[in-house]
Amino acid sequence: MRVAVVDADGIAAHLPAALAAHGLETVRVRSEAPDVHLRGSAEADVRHQGDVGETAEALRRLDVGFVLAGTESGVLLADELSAALGTPGNGMRRPRARRDKYEMVAAVREAGVTTAASFSSPSVDEVVAWAEALGKWPVVLKPLASAGTDNVRICGSVDEVRGGHAAILAGTTRYGSRNETVLAQEYLHGDEYFVNTVSRDGVHHVVEVWRYHKRALDGGHWMYDYEQPVPLEEPRVADLVGYTLDVLDALEIHNGAGHTEVMLTPTGPVLVESGARMGGSHQPSVISRCIGTNQVECLALAVARPEEVTQRRLPTYRPRSFLRYVTLISPGDGVVPDEAGFAAVRTLPSFVDLVLTTPPGGPVRRTVDLATSVGYVYLEADDPEQVESDYKQLREYELNGLYTNEAVAK
Structure with a gap:
């Protein structure tokens, strides 16, 4: 086969x-x-x-x-x-719910699972009217079918809604298509997590749970700052996992991978979005070393030996050290450093790996989302204070000319 x-x-x-x-x-x-x-x-x-x-x-x-x-x-x-x-595949009663974010919310809500207040329209006046009727600021605007933080806007006023709506409709998705309508949602307060899963014949296995840490940027943008795995035993993670499995069922994700982002609010978990695919851009070898498993290998097992999932034989992950995935964030335009330019980063005590999505010598734009980030760094140590210290040092390097190395630019 x-x-x-x-x-x-x-x-x-x-x-x-x-x-x-x-x-x-x-x-x-x-x-x-x-x-x-x-x-x-x-x-x-x-x-x-x-x-x-x-x-x-x-x-x-x-x-x-x-x-x-x-x-x-x-x-x-x-x-x-x-x-x-x-x-073997996923349910086809409502397949667009696994791609269109408004359809996704509707399918999850109809299954009796808690969702954020949401509205979708190509009309800015209709979106403004919805936001004013909601009466809770800020609100979030995003494209219906893109990925990451692509064109996601946090709007604290009617003027910002109008500006954000216009910017989204003027842009394209990460897949080259025009945005024809805009999704508006209530702003969720709390801590955001993602849950990576694999499924076979409707049986789900949780591969890992990570917590996002974000930062606000100018212009209503927000950015993934760093993320790190959390133990299943951490308070409220069980609620998070149970909620995620309900979302997978609501979206008929029966076979394959899942990457589900959930906000853990004061009143409970609420869906941000769910993808019927693997999560992000992680390096499987690094993940396995630090938590004992990874989504790529689990997905391969789900295909090759389905009983590993259906009979619940796959091992439960457990963080063995403190790992942090740090998104590279440039404060302005510049150039991607070469090996020598990143030397100081590589000598950080907890440094594990550097992955560039733009080659050395390539142009750097001011980072406003994942698409404008040039890569990421893994930091890992037995001592969480070491990871935190090195993370702060990395950010200092970025603010103090990491991406404006004249030797690289020539």
Whole structure:
């Protein structure tokens, strides 16, 4: 049996090796609109040209027995191909709910699961009227179908809603399409987490739980600052996990990976959004070293040996040290440092790894979202104070010329 991966970019670039470890060959499928911000291989075994039946037939000839979404851009096509092939997949009663954020909220709410107050419209006047009727400021505006913090705006007034709405409609998604409408939601107060899962035949396994730490930026933007794994035993994490599994069921995520972002508010968990794919841009080897498992290997197991999930044999993760994933944030325009330019960062006592999404010598823009960040750093130590100290030092380097190294710029 072969496994098709739709848009095997980002973290999904690690999937072929993980599947090969179980004797499964990967067929790379390229969708019509992959994520323009992810550096992935241009190679594809099958290129989708818009006809699901034609692409499914090509996969059938290649003996494909399972289809996975590699990234967010592959979610809908992976579902459609699974349904066409009759391979294990997700429910097709409401597939757009796994992609369209307004449909997602509606599906979760209809299942009796708590959601944020939400409204969607291409009309700025309608969005303003909704925000004024809600009577709770700020409100959040975002595109219906993008990813990360792409064009997400926190608006504290009617004028900011009008400006944010116009900016979103004037922009494009990470997949190259125009934004035609805007999602408005109540602002959720609390701590935000993400829960990564794998599922097989409707049985879910929690791979890991991480807590986000964010920072506000100028212009109504907010940015992922850093994130770190939390133990399952931490207070209220059990509520968070239970809520996430209810969301997966509501969205009919039966087979494959899940990446669910949840705000833990004073009154309980509330969905931010859920993706029917793996989470983000982590390095599986680093994650395994620090928590004993990773989502890539768990997903490969769910495909190759489904009983590992359905009979609940996969091990529970447990943080072995203090790990922090730090997003690189540039205060202004500049240049990506080379090896020498990052030397001071690499000598931080808790430094583990540096991953660049823009090559050395490439241009740096002021960071306003994940798409304008040039990469990330892992810090890890037995002592959390060491991690915190090194994190602060890294931010000092950024503020004091890390991205304006003249030697690199020449």
